[in-house]
Amino acid sequence: MLYLESLYSKNANNMKKSVIRELLKLTQQPEIISFAGGLPDPDTFPVEDLHQAADLVFTKHARVALQYGTTEGDNELRAELVKFEERQGHKIGPDNLLITSASQQALDMIPKIFIDPGDYVIAERPTYVGAIQALQSYQGRMLGIPACCDNDGMDMDELEKRYTKAKADGASIKYIYVIPDFQNPSGICWSLQARKALVAFAYKYDLLIVEDAPYREIRFLGEHQPSIYQLDQEMENRGIVIGLKTFSKILAPGVRMGWIVARPEIIQKLVVAKQAVDLCTNVFSQKWLAEYLRTGKIYEVIKNTCNLYRDKRNFMCEMLEKHLPKRSDLFWTKPEGGLFLWIALPKFINTEEMIVKAVAEKVAYVVGSAFYFDEPEHNAMRINFSYSSKTQIEEGVRRLARVIKAEIVAHEAGRHSVAAPEGV
Numbered sequence: 001m002l003y004l005e006s007l008y009s010k011n012a013n014n015m016k017k018s019v020i021r022e023l024l025k026l027t028q029q030p031e032i033i034s035f036a037g038g039l040p041d042p043d044t045f046p047v048e049d050l051h052q053a054a055d056l057v058f059t060k061h062a063r064v065a066l067q068y069g070t071t072e073g074d075n076e077l078r079a080e081l082v083k084f085e086e087r088q089g090h091k092i093g094p095d096n097l098l099i100t101s102a103s104q105q106a107l108d109m110i111p112k113i114f115i116d117p118g119d120y121v122i123a124e125r126p127t128y129v130g131a132i133q134a135l136q137s138y139q140g141r142m143l144g145i146p147a148c149c150d151n152d153g154m155d156m157d158e159l160e161k162r163y164t165k166a167k168a169d170g171a172s173i174k175y176i177y178v179i180p181d182f183q184n185p186s187g188i189c190w191s192l193q194a195r196k197a198l199v200a201f202a203y204k205y206d207l208l209i210v211e212d213a214p215y216r217e218i219r220f221l222g223e224h225q226p227s228i229y230q231l232d233q234e235m236e237n238r239g240i241v242i243g244l245k246t247f248s249k250i251l252a253p254g255v256r257m258g259w260i261v262a263r264p265e266i267i268q269k270l271v272v273a274k275q276a277v278d279l280c281t282n283v284f285s286q287k288w289l290a291e292y293l294r295t296g297k298i299y300e301v302i303k304n305t306c307n308l309y310r311d312k313r314n315f316m317c318e319m320l321e322k323h324l325p326k327r328s329d330l331f332w333t334k335p336e337g338g339l340f341l342w343i344a345l346p347k348f349i350n351t352e353e354m355i356v357k358a359v360a361e362k363v364a365y366v367v368g369s370a371f372y373f374d375e376p377e378h379n380a381m382r383i384n385f386s387y388s389s390k391t392q393i394e395e396g397v398r399r400l401a402r403v404i405k406a407e408i409v410a411h412e413a414g415r416h417s418v419a420a421p422e423g424v
């Protein structure tokens, strides 16, 4: 019998299934209230305007849209994206841009061009599971750095310490991967000071920074912060930042379209890598998005999305406050944007074991351990607040609270019975 394991490459054998995708299958039963997926609210999709833009592509340039395109991406779309980026304070030209099949493709192509087996990437702890998965498939490793105590960026002392030790042990460290805006999974947003400190660290040790920013525009509270890409331009303009952007959270994830912003040499290397993957990004979709962006209506969509998510986030926090037990070892982040918050539970609760009980109660979350490259924490969970309706949020939090309270009660009972004298 053909033994496939011996035929698969080391890279393929190193690939791990996404816990989230597996969980999503489990939670797709209609009666389950799922806080697990990272889905935007479909009411935010501008269906009619996108329909009109697609019609325009067929009437104006169907034959070009149905043909192969360049790997770098459609010129009209790139011109629109230059304008979009300028509004963000980024000074770029078309040579700084590569259109991708959304950010996940970029997360795969970056290790493809930088990582040899055993090389390290510095990242936040926890971090986005899709970035971990992509890195694992190239046999890369992660040097995880926890957030500092007030949840603002990385703990810079820890970063310095771990970096110095890893280098002394002979590690090859290629880049720093961060999600500074409303991180997936924690919802944390970095302050200006934390961002500047990271750029200074990267300058000091000659490292690249990959800034993954799918949630950047979804700020519904607090003050706007410059991107790390912009800070590099303002500080010494060394071109050390590779920015990853996507239409998934600001327009619609089914579009599967994103872009990379970086200095031209890096873009050109990525172009070669992408040629082996898919030759070019879907040309019709690029023309379609260019038509849509030209209307300028995306800014209204973003504004409405922010308003809707602010409301849902506030309601989610209110429900958590109302239903979860009040203890100093049970707390959650209060994001100023994005789609997620992170709940830390008492250390004795294992959210991987608890998920079975939660699904039995018809509520789902993502286990926190999915977001660690190694040495996972087991007592946390990621909660999505963008997808569910308010009625579902209320009922879902009530169910979740029931499951958590039952764990606490079982633990307390166990502790008392262990403490009880034998034979009683």
Ligand SMILES: Cc1ncc(COP(=O)(O)O)c(C=O)c1O
Residues within 6 Å of the ligand: 038, 101, 102, 103, 104, 105, 107, 128, 130, 179, 184, 212, 214, 245, 246, 247, 248, 253, 257, 258
């Ligand atoms: C931090 C981060 N990066 C990248 C992605 C991938 O998004 P997409 O491929 O839809 O652009 C996601 C999706 O949730 C994400 O949270």
